[in-house]
Amino acid sequence: MSAVDPVPQSEAELAFEGALRPKSLTDFVGQAGVRKQLEVLLKAAAMQNRTPDHILLAGPPGLGKTTLAMIVAEESGRPLRMSSGPAIQHAGDLAAVLSSLTPGEILFIDEIHRMARSAEEMLYLAMEDFRIDIMVGKGAGATSIPLDLAPFTLVGATTRSGLLPNPLRDRFGFTANLEFYAVDELERVLLRAATLLGLDVRPPALREIASRSRGTPRIANRLLRRVRDWALVHDGTADHAAVQAALELYDVDESGLDRLDRAVLDAIMDRFDGGPVGLSTLAASVGEEQDTIASVVEPFLVRMGLVSRTPRGRVATSAAWRRAGKRPPVAGAPALFDESA
Template identity: 65%
Template sequence: MHEDEWGESSGAPPAEDAGQQEELSPHQSSGEQEIEASLRPRKLADFVGQPRVREQLKLVLHGALGRGEQPDHVLFAGPPGLGKTSLAMILASELSASIRVTSGPALERPGDLAAMLSNLTAGDVLFIDEIHRMARPAEEMLYLAMEDYRVDVVVGKGPGATSIPLDIAPFTLVGATTRSGSLTGPLRDRFGFTANMEFYEPSELGEVIRRSAGILGVRLREDGAHEIARRCRGTPRIANRLLRRVRDYAEVRSDGTVTVEVARAALEVYDVDELGLDRLDRAVLGALARSFNGGPVGISTLAVAVGEEQSTIEEVCEPYLVRAGMLARTPRGRVATAAAWQHLGLVPPANAFGVGTAPPEEAEPTLFEE
């Protein structure tokens, strides 16, 4: 890994939003991390999907380079796994700049941020993953740094406290968030460019899978790539994860070639169904249909019913289930649609959402309403 691509303090690329690669774990071996890092595109031209964001980002970068200026601060927003971290790394590479990597939860005190900012050199890129989870005091320090390239360090406490202004080198802040609505207005407004990432189409995921198969040395037939792509929930990270698991199945129980038959058999072993739903997705829909008669039911009650954290249901399951038309969010809670009942092999009731009725927003309160 070269310093001009990843920066001296970046180490292995972070995994929160790796885009076109599987999430990294602290328990993974260095070999696994190197394999996963190799799947990350290094140039904007190599990045698959997100054509609108790529074109906008290209204009931002080339315009700034042409003027000899520091590019505006950039915010990438969207669900996990769509390529936010990959684009941050690519941005630094396109600028031939070092990148310093941290995350919102790691910046608990203003001093943590001040130490990182003071170590930047001119032109560096500072990447803050999950930036909406920064502590408020650190966030307020970031405002002045983004606008004036300066921070005020407070020394001492009480009446004797002294504020010392500290100039920092011009830099570009790249933030990534899975919950843009959680960002405060003052922070959001200080980004010169905001890119909203979208889910991928199956054809784009097929391109991601073929590219990754070439890097990993997987023998992949076109029908096998298509079968994996249509079960990836529109997310490149999941596409690469499933490709690696199908590769394992093909090498152990077949001749090593990923065909449509091998892909189907492998994904059945790993509990990924025809629509890309996994065990947790089906558990959520099953609880809604069987335990709560389709809803509406509050999210915390639903989380208890399936034995998962509320945040997991909201951030992992709901985006895809809503997009697939199997779950509706109403003011009174979550509702299973007629498509969800049918996917579970159940007969939807006459009043199921999607069978000629509107969401049950005006009905009398139920026991499970929040």
């Protein structure tokens, strides 16, 4: 093998990353209701020769918001401009982006709820009237100069739609709330990815990966690649036994819980007698940032019915104690089964 071989291999891997994303609504797996709604919206806009209405995509990470934005641009036959909320920290940042858009261009802003407030206020007028006002000068001598914009479609993505101000949310013509995927839908996602990888995976193995993927295609594809790596290193096939061995190696259990999930559960049950425990204390006890616990770990544990959020803090549920094969401490029992919490 020559010294230059790793370069094309890296390019091939990058090409695979892009190939995983479906290019049309027909190829997009899951979110059936959202797909039908988007299809009508885009076809109606094309028939009327106008730009599609502004679109808000809301839902947990990894469900396909960025992919859907790319599909909107592809099926509209329009160019796509991509940005993110954290990158727009001043009204001037947004003005620079908006003023450079071409007619009909699709502007995708990921994590739109993290935009600066001044940029949000500028966006109100831009979305409604395709115009922005630029302030020149300061104090009493400041002058507002109106700047007309080319018609565009804003596609915003957010994992926390509750943080969006109402005036901004109301300016979106269509809001799609993405849901977690069923196991059979994830199997179809994995089958497509396995075909692109040239990996022969049997249905029982695909179902095993899908059942541990937390209802999220991004996680399913990531686990599939870890199974591929395990099979490659051990010179075997990606059968059911290989899937179990690979996911055991990477600390993903039968329910999809990983090392950090189990660490949080163990901390609540063992160190804090089942709770309640505050977020900052819990994060410090497992050595993770509060944002990671709140946005990545906690939603899944709550959805699985293993943790309950109460006004006094996080509490391990009876299902968590049964799963661990433990009995809750007497002192913690009232909090666990208090229906008013």
